[in-house]
Amino acid sequence: MRLLSCFIVMMSLAPGLVTGLARADSIAPREGWQVMPTTLAYDDLVEKLQAAVKAEGMIVVTQASASAGAKGRGLTIPGNRVIGxxxxxxxxxxxxxxxAAGIEAPIRFxxxxxxxxxxxLSWKTxxxxxxxxxxxxxxALAELAAELDAVFMKIAQKAVSSR
Known part of the structure; x- marks a missing residue:
């Protein structure tokens, strides 16, 4: 909740940022990221991702959405949600x-x-x-990262599947 509040404050201080987001489209592929365009609607993908996280035995630890914050200010921008x-x-x-790696947890979709x-659906691996x-x-960290790469891929594959 505190993260969402910070995001809302940030968005209220930077109206130009909102305008830029309103023109944004899908995430372009980039090194170290997985990017999965889908045929799913935004709300459906959020719901399926949350279910897939649970199905893989992981936990949604955090969520933040600039579009939800903007909506609270009477603005409409494309949906976006970061899910830790x-x-x-x-x-x-x-x-x-x-x-030191503790600063990176949770890992986000x-x-x-x-x-x-x-x-x-996208994420940094x-x-x-x-x-x-x-x-x-x-x-030990390399092995953990490889294990988590596989877990995150399984979650993503479940989330974007048509079932």
Missing amino acids: VYRNDYAVRMLEASV YVSEDSGGTAT PALVFAPYMDEGGQ
Whole structure:
């Protein structure tokens, strides 16, 4: 809730940012990211993602939405939601490998509404997120990142499936 409040304040201080978001479309592929355009509507993808997180035994730890904050101010911008996902056993392993890496948890999915009425699911891979800490975290952090890469891919595949 505090994160959403900060986001709302940020959006109220930067009206030009809202205008820029209103013109945004799907996320372009970029190094270290997974980007999955879908045929799903924004609200449907958010719902399916939350169900997929639970089905894979993970937990939605945080959520923030600039579009929800803008709506509260009477503005309409394309839907977007950042959903932080993690689980305590992963957190403990991460911290055992690198205390500094703790700033990166939870790892986030991003659901963004596209101009055609569909939505895109994207995320920075755990391998990319933890890359700056590999010198400190060593093999244990590398193994955790690889494991989480697979978990996040399974979640995403469930979320974007037509079933």
